[in-house]
Amino acid sequence: MPVDITSAPVSGENPAVTLDYLLRRMRHKSDFPTLSASVSRIQSLSESENESLGGLCDEILKDVALTQKLLRLINTPHYRRGGGDAISTVSRAVSLIGLAGVRNLALSLMLVEHMEDKKHAQQLKEEFLRTVMAGTLASELCTNSRDAEDAFIGSLFRNLGRLLAEFYLPDEAVEVRELARPAPDGTPAGMTEAAASAQVLGMPFEDLGQAVGQTWALPDRLLNTMKAPTGTVPNRSMLGKPEHQSWLATLANAAADAMLFSPPEELGKRLTVLNQKYAASLELKPEAVQEAAARARKRLTELTKALKLELPKNAQAERLLDHFYVDAPNAGQTEGPGPEALGLAHTDAAGELDRDQVVVAKNSADVLTSGIQDITNTMVDSFKLNDILRMILETIYRALDCRRVIFCMRDAKTMQLIGRIGLGHGADGMKSAFQIPLKLAPGAQADLFTAVSLKGADTLISDASAEPILSRLPVWFRDRVQAPTFLLLPMSMKHQGKDMVLGLIYADKAQAGSLQISEKDLSLLRTLRNQAVMAFKQTTGG
Structure with a gap:
């Protein structure tokens, strides 16, 4: 009634x-x-x-x-x-x-x-x-x-x-x-x-x-x-x-x-x-x-x-x-x-208010460029690593109009990348699902996330339901995340003369094929990723 x-x-x-x-x-x-x-x-x-x-x-x-x-x-x-x-x-x-x-x-x-x-x-x-x-x-x-x-x-x-x-x-x-x-x-x-x-x-x-x-x-x-x-x-x-x-x-x-x-x-x-x-x-x-x-x-x-x-x-x-x-x-x-x-x-x-100072970036390249400048300004002074990582995730989230972005960080004890920071729809609760092995048992085949992280290969999956992709997705991703399109930006730095995986930036959208990235945007995203690596080096002395 x-x-x-x-x-x-x-x-x-x-x-x-x-x-x-x-x-x-x-x-x-x-x-x-x-x-x-x-x-x-x-x-x-x-x-x-x-x-x-x-x-x-x-x-x-x-x-x-x-x-x-x-x-x-x-x-x-x-x-x-x-x-x-x-x-x-x-x-x-x-x-x-x-x-x-x-x-x-x-x-x-x-x-x-x-x-x-x-x-x-x-x-x-x-x-x-x-x-x-x-x-x-x-x-x-x-x-x-x-x-x-x-x-x-x-x-x-x-x-x-x-x-x-x-x-x-x-x-x-x-x-x-x-x-x-x-x-x-x-x-x-x-x-x-x-x-x-x-x-x-x-x-x-x-x-x-x-x-x-x-x-x-x-x-x-x-x-x-x-x-x-x-x-x-x-x-x-x-x-x-x-x-x-x-x-x-x-x-x-x-x-x-x-x-x-x-x-x-x-x-x-x-x-x-x-x-x-x-x-x-x-x-x-x-x-x-x-x-x-x-x-x-x-x-x-x-x-x-x-x-x-x-x-x-x-x-x-x-x-x-x-x-x-x-x-x-x-x-x-x-x-x-x-x-x-x-x-x-x-x-x-x-x-007096300068109108040029309050113009909010409207396209993806502008948002990425502004975010990079913001992060650069912050890193001039003392900063907290988490603050820089959040700024990077926020910039990607807004620029690509993502459903969610998640940062995974290396855990030395388990030799895994673990989801630490999440932004967007359900990201805070979902980040714990991200557990990406960096060390495989003899004869084991690396899933897509592990392979991308170890190779350091920036990867955009346009349609995760395609058979060649679906078969390589980890169980935790198929069960809990189920994103139809996503971007992976692995992070690594030199340590004792070798490349060491530091982390992984993950971003997704809700419809297959909707995550499209131009060459200019990809270049700017890589700059953001490099800023994250630099922040790690500055805060850890690496």
Whole structure:
């Protein structure tokens, strides 16, 4: 029997019934389950686990559009303050800005993915920018990177209930917005957003966000930050206490709303009032909020350019961006108030976004070339072998649009190549199946994988079901992997005057004949393989 999603709960209904009704309506939308699953998987990755880097990269790389958006954003001036060549792999992005930083960017960019092709896309853009501004403001008010990452995601997710309503319950969101809309002069509306959403939805936005966050298995620390603290702002320092992030999220969201709704000439005054209100509890220096707002506004402008988020002229959300404070306040005047006079003094010396810096490679040769450059840049300094190998696998995965790639490493005790690192569909669980003998019993015939590895012969199998190939495939491959087309790139280096097999790079696709490699691509793939060998030599002293 189909679920009835049209029967709204009556006034005074049990909150659990109201929540169940709202969740049924959201789940009825095709992309909500996908969003939920992606957020849950990414958020569940623990920073303390060795597999977090691989798991995060794997999750992001499943979505080509998300990968491209992330790389565009990573290449904006804020994240590339040291200059240098463009960043072309998610793995290197993690090494430069940290696992938590990339995870938070991925989570926020997922929201952009769900704005496209919706009738109310412009309103969604405004809500997205308002939300990201709050997160960015919170991170800018922190003095260390760990606190900044927690502050960003906590302040961002404080708005989860409102964003979900905008995405999946747009009619109700419009009604709430009208009831809680501030007056043109920026003064508060007659009804708070919490009261308006409770009246329209049957529960406040905050409770909706909390409930969905729990279904997504968000950590308790984040759930606590998502809940606004009650009572007056403490007049003593909250630094180092659990309540600190909650009060910071409250300030960041209040400042973001001030930037969005205040008349420009009133903004500086309102940010000053907020600074004074939270100075003791958050240990803010004078004008800390104004300076953070200037930096956050610059970062948000870079983000909109990188993601090509176009706003209609005179849209309210333009108040959150740089160009508004160049054009809007001075319209029809030869002189007028600049950002400094509006309480948004520039304190960030980062240059304007160079569009050439954020172009994401589109064809296989470009992706391979960019990856090679990325790896070269990484190997100039100290590096971890696993990081280089992951970057190589990621480059191959993206360039050839693979189903999965796996790196097999020599095990001296067993004299086998063992699957160690996997990327793509089911690769993490399947890598253990790869056990390729490098030493054969007398009279034994080498299977295809052993023969290729020992001979050092780069091999592309277009159709694994062809009889001459099928008979030489190892049992483990036929039983567990069953790839119809695959590429083998063996690795070896000189050791005591002899060639020693180091490893094997394996890549496959889901349809026979679909893995096609040009001479140029093959040359670039061999360069990547040589970089892996060089990384082995540098880390082992070989």
